[in-house]
Amino acid sequence: MNEFLQHVKEGLTKTPKALSSRYFYDEIGDKLFQEIMQLEQYYLPVCEMQIIQQQSQQMAKNLAQVHKKLQIIELGAGDGSKTKHLLNQFRPHFDALEYVAMDISESILCVNKREIESEVSGIDICSKAGNYFQTYKDLPETSYGRLVLFLGANIGNFILDDAANFFHFVKQGLKENDAFIVAFDLVKHPRKIIAAYDDCKGITKAFNLNLLSRMNRELGADFDISKFEHFPFYNPACGSSVSHIVSLEDQIVHFSDGFEVKFESYETIHTEISKKYFPKDIKYLSDHSGLSISQTYCNQNKDYALVMFNRINE
Ligand code: AVI
Numbered sequence: 460m461n462e463f464l465q466h467v468k469e470g471l472t473k474t475p476k477a478l479s480s481r482y483f484y485d486e487i488g489d490k491l492f493q494e495i496m497q498l499e500q501y502y503l504p505v506c507e508m509q510i511i512q513q514q515s516q517q518m519a520k521n522l523a524q525v526h527k528k529l530q531i532i533e534l535g536a537g538d539g540s541k542t543k544h545l546l547n548q549f550r551p552h553f554d555a556l557e558y559v560a561m562d563i564s565e566s567i568l569c570v571n572k573r574e575i576e577s578e579v580s581g582i583d584i585c586s587k588a589g590n591y592f593q594t595y596k597d598l599p600e601t602s603y604g605r606l607v608l609f610l611g612a613n614i615g616n617f618i619l620d621d622a623a624n625f626f627h628f629v630k631q632g633l634k635e636n637d638a639f640i641v642a643f644d645l646v647k648h649p650r651k652i653i654a655a656y657d658d659c660k661g662i663t664k665a666f667n668l669n670l671l672s673r674m675n676r677e678l679g680a681d682f683d684i685s686k687f688e689h690f691p692f693y694n695p696a697c698g699s700s701v702s703h704i705v706s707l708e709d710q711i712v713h714f715s716d717g718f719e720v721k722f723e724s725y726e727t728i729h730t731e732i733s734k735k736y737f738p739k740d741i742k743y744l745s746d747h748s749g750l751s752i753s754q755t756y757c758n759q760n761k762d763y764a765l766v767m768f769n770r771i772n773e
Contacts, residue, residue, distance in 0.1 A: 464678050464716075471720045471728070478670060480616055480702075480731035481563060485673050489567045491666040493538060500658045502651065503612050504541065506763035507642055511541055514756040515548035518640065518767065521754060525636040526604025528555040533608040534591045534629075536560035539571035541610065546579045556582040557603060561591045595632055605637040610765075612644040615700075615734040619743065622734075626748035626768075633770040639750060640767050643736040647762040649695045652735060656691035656700055664689035667702050667730055679715025686710055690727070698735035703727040741766060 460468075463482060470478040484492065496504045522529060529549070533542055539560065550556055558579075560571045565588040572586050587594040595607075607629050614622050629639050656663055667689045671682040691702040706722035713719050734740075741764075745752050750768035757764045 461678075463673075464714075467674060467678060467714075468718060475727060475729060476720075477729040482670060482673065483666060483731070484564050484567070485669075485677075486564075486566050488666060488669050488673070489564050491662060491669060494662045495658070495666060498658050498660065498662060500654045501663075502655060503644055503763065506644075506758045506760070507610060507612070507765070508541055508544070509758045510756050510763065510765050511545050511548075514765070515545045516552075518545075518754070518756065518765075519549040519552040521767070522549075522604065522606060522638060523552040527553060528557075528603040529553045529606055530557040530559065530601050530603040531606045531608060532559045532561065532595070532598070532632075533610070534561050534595065535609065535611065535613045536562045536568065536571050536586075537611060538567055539574040542571075542608070543575050543578045545608075546575065546582060550579065550581055555603065557601075558582050558584050559598070560584070560586045561594045562586075562588065563590055564588070592628065595629070598632060605633060607632065607637075607639045609639070610642045612642050612733070612763075614641050615644055615736070616732060617734070618732060619734065619740055623744055623747040626744050626750055630748055630750055630770060633750075635770055635772055637770050638753070638767050639769075640765055643741060643764050643766060644733075645762045645764055646695070646698045646735045646737055647760075649693050652693045652700050653691065656693075656702060656733065657689075663691070663702075667691075667704060670730060671704065674714070681713050683710075693735075698737055698740070700733040700735060701729065702731040702733075703729055736764075 470476060495501050546558060560568055562568050568586040568588050575584055617625055668684055671684055671687060674680040675682055686707050688705045688707055690705045693700040706726045708724050710722050711719055751771050752766060753769045754767040755764050
């Protein structure tokens with residue numbers, strides 16, 4: 460059975476219903492996400508860009524003390540619009556630089572390649588489309604030092620224990636002195652967070668509801684999108700911003716293979732977690748993975764951080 464269909468059947472028959480946010484990213488979802496990244500209310504890219512522009516030199520200098528040649532692997536690379544700035548600042552510090560972009564979306568990797576090739580010179584570029592749990596595992600050994608990048612606050616799309624397992628997984632591909640840089644959206648005023656996931660233009664709503672349209676397009680479902688609502692909320696006690704799709708009435712949705720799903724009024728599908736981090740959560744990831752925190756690079760507001768973890772001798 461098609462992987463998406465299998466996931467949908469499992470997710471829509473359990474209680475409460477849930478689908479993974481990784482299925483947001485078809486071609487339409489990729490475009491909507493690029494629009495989200497331009498929104499003023501979606502503050503994350505601006506925070507990250509500020510750190511990349513002002514502190515990439517320092518990151519490169521720190522890494523150049525231990526590696527002359529560097530392979531940079533970016534997991535969930537997206538369109539490369541921020542990474543190109545980082546690569547340009549890294550380039551002069553190394554004898555050789557290789558960039559490997561990994562993303563589930565083949566179409567966004569094409570954008571990434573175009574962007575990096577046209578704006579960064581003197582580096583080797585390669586892209587690997589697919590689930591990065593697979594593509595990262597399949598990477599050949601390298602004599603270069605390795606830096607794994609996980610930007611865009613993508614780590615927030617894992618619950619904390621899954622994030623710890625992910626750290627453990629990344630560590631398997633690192634040798635001594637290799638590094639892992641992770642972008643964390645830190646806890647901040649709850650209203651600012653809520654606004655980022657419930658923007659006035661309704662782009663985030665369209666992004667969330669595209670999951671229903673995608674099931675219509677790819678699985679022959681008959682979701683009537685107007686009978687569902689986008690509903691995000693934020694729990695400041697644990698830093699979890701979660702998004703749901705709410706059914707506005709009792710209804711049955713049919714799929715082309717005969718599968719049917721019944722929704723009661725106001726029943727929800729959980730579609731995404733976007734966790735905001737407390738410092739203790741970052742320490743938890745370090746403690747549970749054995750990757751040590753070597754540097755923290757913050758934006759001016761100190762509410763977004765790129766943290767460098769290192770694999771040290773055990
Ligand atoms: C990709 N990820 C880090 C985004 C986030 O903030 O969780 C996806 C997103 N969802 C709604 N807006 C943006």
